[in-house]
């Protein structure tokens with residue numbers, strides 16, 4: 050029998066006759082959440098978590114019960130699909146009694162894992178979202194005071210404190226002020242040490258991302274940061290506890306300020322030449338030849354080089370060698386003063 | 388960093404960040420450390436938690452003032468008077484470490500003579516700090532061992548910045564605080580690799596490792612290693628001098644790599660016009676900016692997270708960068724672009740195939756970096772220079788036995804105030820500050836939505852009394868003008884600023900403080916007076 054060819058999220062996949070869309074997704078290495086499905090049992094279409102979008106068909110069919118067909122185009126993670134799954138799982142969770150912590154299946158529960166995958170992080174309750182970096186949900190706080198001590202002992206900010214509420218010490222801010230009014234540096238050190246979900250980053254550190262350590266490009270402290278990279282893009286950064294200059298600390302710029310500029314659509318991506326006041330892309334070869342030709346025309350006292358305190362040592366070394374050995378001038382400087 | 392080089396023979400931090408924890412007294416002057424070097428702020432905080440005393444001297448009530456044992460809120464530009472008067476109190480009250488002074492320093496007599504000019508009446512009047520506080524600070528610094536000095540741009544960005552640094556060097560020599568754990572004089576460098584750019588010789592007077600261009604032997608060494616002849620022994624131009632010569636039509640071609648002088652230099656309106664006069668202007672950067680728009684060629688560089696190579700942090704520590712993500716489009720490493728231009732000009736010695744090749748050459752020609760090899764860094768080490776060989780552990784503390792220049796030099800200094808003082812026409816003092824949430828000209832940090840949400844615009848910060856005098860309320864639009872230009876932005880009324888002072892930053896193109904600042908430079912370091920100029924403020 051001939052195999053069936055279809056696409057899942059734009060990727061081609063081949064499956065044998067009789068396979069379901071769910072089987073095809075598995076073959077393509079695409080994860081679709083399931084709860085009622087079990088490989089030994091017949092499809093039931095009960096939980097409705099495995100829904101997908103199929104081009105040309107209305108509604109959201111369950112992938113476990115839909116046979117794969119030649120030429121099908123399947124999308125598993127559209128906003129519509131995601132929203133539907135959240136609603137479906139929300140209903141399941143509402144009818145699911147008890148606290149996880151008291152359940153014998155705690156930490157070994159498919160429902161728990163799915164909820165972590167599918168549900169947006171709960172923000173209803175008390176969550177304070179008074180800043181763009183992290184949220185505070187004191188219903189989940191266990192009053193361990195780690196954040197308070199971190200903020201006081203290491204950061205010296207004293208932004209979060211123990212205050213008295215109904216005669217009990219409670220973690221919070223003085224007079225319950227929003228964090229930006231407390232002298233908070235938004236360093237995130239308190240979030241790092243919080244043992245529960247009381248303090249969480251708005252952009253969570255993605256699980257399973259590739260992790261690469263490098264040095265922060267902002268100030269001269271030289272903090273070593275661990276970057277989480279997904280699909281070639283920086284998704285999060287956190288301080289490296291083994292970084293010799295920073296010992297597990299960082300600041301708001303290093304932690305939250307690197308990915309966006311690195312991946313900015315405004316980055317220069319090709320050599321440009323100014324023609325009648327308009328910048329036009331040219332090839333590297335042409336650019337380099339014309340620049341070299343240009344510099345050759347000038348005497349040593351007619352040229353100058355400005356290097357940068359943001360570049361590497363190697364970049365700066367080559368820049369000063371260029372000034373001295375190629376242009377024959379010592380007129381090279383950088384903004385050492387700033 | 389010309390001052391420290393004169394006093395000790397080296398301009399870098401004498402001690403390390405880790406070492407701050409060992410200090411029993413920290414004198415932090417002209418640095419808003421928790422905002423500009425936040426993680427160094429945590430080191431200071433750890434020391435204070437361990438019982439160290441903290442003396443903060445700053446025109447602004449900065450966050451560190453909260454946990455300082457002493458806070459001296461001095462008038463902008465009067466640091467020199469404060470520091471020298473502290474030295475005078477130390478000498479007058481017999482608190483100097485004369486054994487150390489005699490054994491390790493020179494020129495004490497001339498220095499002691501120059502202290503006569505700094506009597507407490509005059510200094511207290513000039514700085515606005517009470518005599519009692521000055522005396523307390525001097526005693527606390529002299530009597531607590533070891534004591535460290537930490538400073539930053541609030542000390543150097545003055546027309547007499549070098550004198551400020553010399554004065555701090557004097558104070559440390561006087562109390563025997565140089566060359567010991569927990570002591571030292573520690574300039575915190577602004578940008579991530581300022582230290583490295585200086586170490587590598589991106590300066591008009593030295594090759595890598597501070598080898599003078601005027602030294603015949605040094606010249607011959609480089610000619611031999613590089614296989615070239617005719618290297619110049621004449622000191623080149625500093626950045627402000629370059630701009631003057633471009634303006635005068637003497638410099639006709641400029642290669643600008645990764646900087647934005649049309650926003651970061653004083654009196655930027657003039658800088659922008661100057662750059663337009665160039666016949667050949669080649670810019671290399673990761674973004675278009677206020678300077679590159681005038682260029683004839685723009686070459687796309689890679690960002691830090693796309694690069695391999697090394698950075699040298701403020702504590703002379705050399706660290707390895709790893710490539711975190713791939714560069715966009717055709718962006719190339721800066722060293723590669725420069726080397727390609729050189730090769731196409733017919734220059735020899737630019738055949739590198741990786742940044743590690745460049746580091747090997749740095750090792751070969753730079754004695755202080757000789758032992759900081761690619762192999763060693765790859766193994767996870769991050770040593771402090773000087774590190775003369777691969778088996779040398781690196782040097783966390785400088786000048787432990789002798790100074791780099793031999794003896795520590797006491798500098799006699801006569802008092803100089805700011806180059807421009809307030810008068811009837813311009814009655815207020817403008818000083819520049821930085822925000823925790825933005826960096827430099829915000830080319831990088833300004834692209835983060837979250838950081839911009841926290842601090843995304845210029846605010847003219849004034850005290851409640853100044854606001855009242857001007858009839859300005861918080862959030863009102865005001866016009867600030869100096870002899871060089873004007874800028875409009877919203878006012879922010881805050882008790883953290885002293886009366887008669889106006890605080891602005893230079894992060895944004897809009898209403899940039901450098902439309903107003905004074906290009907008067909320190910004669911030795913070439914650093915302009917960013918921290919003080921006279922302005923007028925009007926409600927609009």
Ligand code: SF4
Nearest residue numbers: 200233234236237239
């Ligand atoms: S982010 Fe930093 S400064 Fe703010 S509360 Fe947390 S520890 Fe304190």
Ligand code: SF4
Nearest residue numbers: 265267268272300303
């Ligand atoms: S994380 Fe903050 S403190 Fe650390 S190097 Fe970067 S900018 Fe400096």
